[in-house]
Amino acid sequence: GEYAGLGEVSGKTVLVRSDLNVPLDGTTITDDGRIRASVPTIKALADAGARVVVTAHLGRPKGAPEPAYSLGPVAARLGELLGQEVAFATDTVGDSAKETVAALADGQVAVLENVRFNPGETSKDDAERGAFADQLVALTGPDGAFVSDGFGVVHRKQASVYDVAQRLPHAMGGLVAAEIDVLRRLTVKPERPYVVVLGGSKVSDKLGVIDNLLGKADKLLIGGGMVFTFLAAEGHEVGKSLLEEDQLDTCRDYLRRAREAGVELVLPSDIIVDTEFPSGDRTPAPGSVPSSEIPADSLGLDIGPESAASYARALSDARTVFWNGPMGVFEVDAFAAGTKAVAEALTRVSAAGGLTVVGGGDSAAAVRKLGFDEDAFGHISTGGGASLEYLEGKELPGITVLES
Ligand code: 3PG
Secondary structure, three states, X not given: OEEHXXXXXXXXXXEEEOOOOOOEXXXXXXXXXXXXXXXXXXXXXXXXXXXXXXXXXXXXXXXXXXXXXXXXXXXXXXXXXXXXXXXXXXXXXXXXXXXXXXXXOOOOEEEEOOHHHOHHHHOOOXXXXXXXHHHHHHOOOXXXXXXXXXXXXXXXXXXXXXXXXXXXXXXXXXXXXXHHHHHHHHHOOOOOOEEEEEOOOOHHHOHHHHHHHOOOOOEXXXXXXXXXXXXXXXXXXXXXXXXXXXXXXXXXXXXXXXXXXXXXXXXXOEEEEEOOOOOOOOOOOOEEEEXXXXXXXXXXXXXXXXXXXXXXXXXXXXXXXXXXXXXXXXXXXXXXXXHHHHHHHHHHHHHOOOEEEEEOHHHHHHHHHOOOOHHHOOEEOOOOHHHHHHHOOOOOHHHHHHHO
16 A cells, blocks of 8 residues: 555555644543544554554653653553554663564554653754664664654654654655645635634743734734733733733734734733632632723633623634634633633634634643534644744744655
């Protein structure tokens, strides 16, 4: 059988970089979206007769094994979803990896332990990263190949993403190709109105994307924790809400630039507040206040009902929507209504034939947690940082390297 640009892969050992970085509660996977999204490429290679060796990371261990970040549970779930046995190597390039790969027959699949258990994976030193990449490549034998399918990590210049592609015949996996295709549609002549909804806790994570979208989107709706730095920039008191003092000037600048460019930058007019951040042993006591009247002893935890309705209206005639970041602390029912309203509005845009893209680990997890059917959205991206960096117009090392 053949795979994409690689030609015949039957009998060959193919290294696949997937993004299997899923949220875990102990050893229980709480959202397996990224594993499910990785299945088609792995399955296509196995069906074509390749010996498939999957590399991936989990969390951010510091270059040494940490049991809490083992990919063991992920490998088990992958096996269930693939409907075939998946071998698991308890190290990444050591004896277990060598034995596991050597034992693979055509069409079989193995997962190597967390690549980030090795300091070479994320090293800034080209030689150190290269040496680790050499060890990964050595596992594949004389006619190995590489398939890059971990869209969530293509913005990382790391050994299993970047350096291995320089050392092996390579191809873009189906997931990466699909993600890039959708993101390109957002950047090249998006159908208008083009509305962007940005949430999440920090403005500082979204600076590049706001910068870039101020010239491209028709409306920018703001929610999540970053609302309060914008409200403070407009001169409002925000009580105990999340506030990034060092971004106040930046937010003022965005508000001014949006006015000048004729882009509607919309902040919520009301906020759901409570006197404390939700925690397990406390019953939430939510209240709704105008955004200009957040009490000193309270913090904002969701956009209010008036804002949720007005964001839904602002989205109602959209033809293209990109949404990154929840509107509130959606994990707690009392603070989930804003996120739910935005998700619902997106499903209506999709139903009317518009393009809707949900980007980012958190918003993707939110729509699944809130019980939405994934098919009700045009595309749910597996990449958080990667999709934002693409929209910022940044070069993605893991993509560029495939073009050489
Ligand atoms: C993600 O969760 O966005 C990706 O898996 C990348 O993880 P990283 O930010 O730790 O590189």
